Amino acid sequence: MIRPSVCRLRIVYRHVDLCLSVFPWADFRTTKGAIKLHVGLNHAGYLPEFVTVTEGKNHDVIVGRTLAFPKESIVVIDKGYNDYTWYKQLTERGIFFVTRLKTNAKYRIVSRRPVLKGRGLICDQTIEFGGPQTAKKCPVQLRRIAYRDSETGKRYVFLTNNFKLAAKTIADIYKARWQVELFFKWIKQNLKIKSFVGTSKNAVMTQIWIALCMYLLLAFLKFQSKLQKSTQQILRLLQMNLFEKRDLMALLRGDPPGDKQPNINQNILL
Missing domain, CATH: 3.90.350.10 (Transposase Inhibitor Protein From Tn5; Chain A, domain 1)
Structure with a gap:
């Protein structure tokens, strides 16, 4: 064993x-x-x-x-x-x-x-x-x-x-x-490392490291929320509400925008 x-x-x-x-x-x-x-x-x-x-x-x-x-x-x-x-x-x-x-x-x-x-x-x-x-x-x-x-x-x-x-x-x-x-398929499809913003070595490396950091943050968010949403669903939800000021856990739960329910887990993420 x-x-x-x-x-x-x-x-x-x-x-x-x-x-x-x-x-x-x-x-x-x-x-x-x-x-x-x-x-x-x-x-x-x-x-x-x-x-x-x-x-x-x-x-x-x-x-x-x-x-x-x-x-x-x-x-x-x-x-x-x-x-x-x-x-x-x-x-x-x-x-x-x-x-x-x-x-x-x-x-x-x-x-x-x-x-x-x-x-x-x-x-x-x-x-x-x-x-x-x-x-x-x-x-x-x-x-x-x-x-x-x-x-x-x-x-x-x-x-x-x-x-x-x-x-x-x-x-x-x-x-x-x-x-x-x-894993490689997911980051290529969702975190855009097929095309690069800059052409220097530093620009390419930076974009790859940002993508990997984003993957870890999404994985942590999925674990912390304890919701049955896939990492891709969480990513799409965040992209759609990128400029909205929302309670993060309320957003993941699907609560209406005006719902102000307190959630102590929010403090953990912050």
């Missing part, structure tokens, strides 16, 4: 495409500019625990190596952060990771465990990496789990250093990574 205090993070990056002729400082490819938004979402509430913005050409794992996680955290890592040396370091520090195994990875099967094939599991193996370079970078034994999604029929191969959790739990942990995709 996982202790309630254990932190689960999902670390991913996303490119924010920029026109190289307009944003020459964001050099990424020959004719393309971009920056990378690295986000770690906490499993409890799927709120950003950390965010780092780098230039598009910076390698993803460089950011990953700088992060400090509590011992026994479970870190779900995008394939862009693949680094065998880092896997060894995380294991030595008592931090669990779940990621996708590279298709061209060379390894040796040490042992096999039985799996429930009716639950989509194909295999559950203990492996060691082969090849002189890879074996030197990551000399620890890891766990390889193959799983087929019953809905899409797609086959996934996971790599983890966690031998305690059930194989299906490992697959479910990685599957929950979809929440990160929903």
Whole structure:
């Protein structure tokens, strides 16, 4: 069992495409500019625990190596952060990771465990990496789990250093990574980070940080109000009443504008 205090993070990056002729400082490819938004979402509430913005050409794992996680955290890592040396370091520090195994990875099967094939599991193996370079970078034994999604029929191969959790739990942990995709989709659609007001590096960074701060404020407002409104509904409601002087909680509850009902929660928000 996982202790309630254990932190689960999902670390991913996303490119924010920029026109190289307009944003020459964001050099990424020959004719393309971009920056990378690295986000770690906490499993409890799927709120950003950390965010780092780098230039598009910076390698993803460089950011990953700088992060400090509590011992026994479970870190779900995008394939862009693949680094065998880092896997060894995380294991030595008592931090669990779940990621996708590279298709061209060379390894040796040490042992096999039985799996429930009716639950989509194909295999559950203990492996060691082969090849002189890879074996030197990551000399620890890891766990390889193959799983087929019953809905899409797609086959996934996971790599983890966690031998305690059930194989299906490992697959479910990685599957929950979809929440990160929903997070990026939400901020792109609702907080306008596809187009930028300014073209300087500082202007772009400022707009991104403002959008993320706005997301956290909306999440706090949703939690504090304890109402069954989505974050998007709260955002639309605030946009429609942006220049109205209203009691915030009364607005969220849908009270008439003239209703002056006192609400002590308003003081908490202020």
